[in-house]
Amino acid sequence: MTSSVLIADDDTAICEALERSLRFEGFKVRSAFNGEIAIEEIEKELPDILILDINMPEVDGIQVTKYLRSLDIDIPICILSARDEVSDRVSGLEAGADDYVVKPFSFEELLARIHALLRRRSLNDSKIVSIGELKVDPMRRTVDYYGHSLDLTKKEFDLIHVLANNPSMVMSREQLLNKVWGYDFDVDTNVVDVFIGYLRKKLEIDGQKRIIQTVRGVGFVLNT
Numbered sequence: 001m002t003s004s005v006l007i008a009d010d011d012t013a014i015c016e017a018l019e020r021s022l023r024f025e026g027f028k029v030r031s032a033f034n035g036e037i038a039i040e041e042i043e044k045e046l047p048d049i050l051i052l053d054i055n056m057p058e059v060d061g062i063q064v065t066k067y068l069r070s071l072d073i074d075i076p077i078c079i080l081s082a083r084d085e086v087s088d089r090v091s092g093l094e095a096g097a098d099d100y101v102v103k104p105f106s107f108e109e110l111l112a113r114i115h116a117l118l119r120r121r122s123l124n125d126s127k128i129v130s131i132g133e134l135k136v137d138p139m140r141r142t143v144d145y146y147g148h149s150l151d152l153t154k155k156e157f158d159l160i161h162v163l164a165n166n167p168s169m170v171m172s173r174e175q176l177l178n179k180v181w182g183y184d185f186d187v188d189t190n191v192v193d194v195f196i197g198y199l200r201k202k203l204e205i206d207g208q209k210r211i212i213q214t215v216r217g218v219g220f221v222l223n224t
Contacts, residue, residue: 002178003118004028004045008038008064009053009080018051021107028178035059039067044218045172047075049117051110054081054092062095069096073169076117080105129164132224134211136164150202155180159195163212163222172219196220 005027007018015031022029030047032038036058042050050068054061065077078099079092089100098120099113129136135144141157143150152160158180163171173192181191200212211224 002026002028003048004030004175004178005049005051005114006030006032006038006041006047007051008032008035008056008061009051010034010056011053014053014080018107018110021111025111035061035064038064042068042073042075043170045175046073046166046169048121049076049078049114051114052077052079052097054079054083054088062091065092065095065097072167074121076121078110078113078117129161131164131167131222132211133208134164134224136161145203146206146208148206152199152202155195156199156202159192160199160222163220167222167224170215170218170221176219192220 005022007015007022007029008031009015009018010033012033015033019029019031030041032041034057038050038052038056039059041047052061052064059067061079061081065079068075068077076099077097078101079097080101080103081088081092082103084102092100098117101110101113126138128138133146137143138161141154143152143157143160159176162176162179176192180195196212196214200210203212204210211222213221213223215221
């Protein structure tokens with residue numbers, strides 16, 4: 001499955017070099033040249049991992065990290081910084097970053113850290129997710145809603161699991177296709193919309209309120 005990376009760094013040379021290298025390794029890559037743009041890009045489409053410079057104009061990397069964590073956005077964050085003092089590392093990690101790489105760095109080391117963070121997140125995906133009256137258990141592959149066990153197909157379960165792991169975040173159709181079906185469909189396909197419809201019928205069978213909302217022109221979001 002292709003993982004997506006957002007690089008946030010005001011050094012265009014670093015962004016371009018990382019984009020080329022990461023794409024060669026099979027990642028989907030986007031770049032942002034300051035913290036404000038990085039936040040906008042994340043709000044448009046959540047990446048699987050964020051590579052984040054500390055020293056950026058408008059909003060710096062520490063502010064971006066604190067903002068994302070305040071919204072319970074739990075994507076892995078790897079900070080890049082020319083600051084190598086222990087206090088700088090501590091500040092980045094205390095803000096909510098998962099790793100801290102000092103510039104200059106080797107691409108091989110950064111790549112190894114990216115893979116390690118993605119593996120760690122995959123392990124975290126085995127945890128039970130509880131949001132309001134919704135409970136998703138990935139180990140047992142069960143979903144309970146208002147105390148009732150839902151009878152879901154494999155893809156319906158995978159879809160609700162992805163949405164529940166990213167509450168209040170708009171997930172694009174392309175992103176859901178990649179995470180749930182695991183390979184690229186034509187972006188014009190309506191398979192996501194069809195399965196969202198299936199889920200809604202099962203979630204709303206007893207007249208419960210709609211928790212999967214459509215964001216026109218973008219995708220879907222789970223709000224309880």
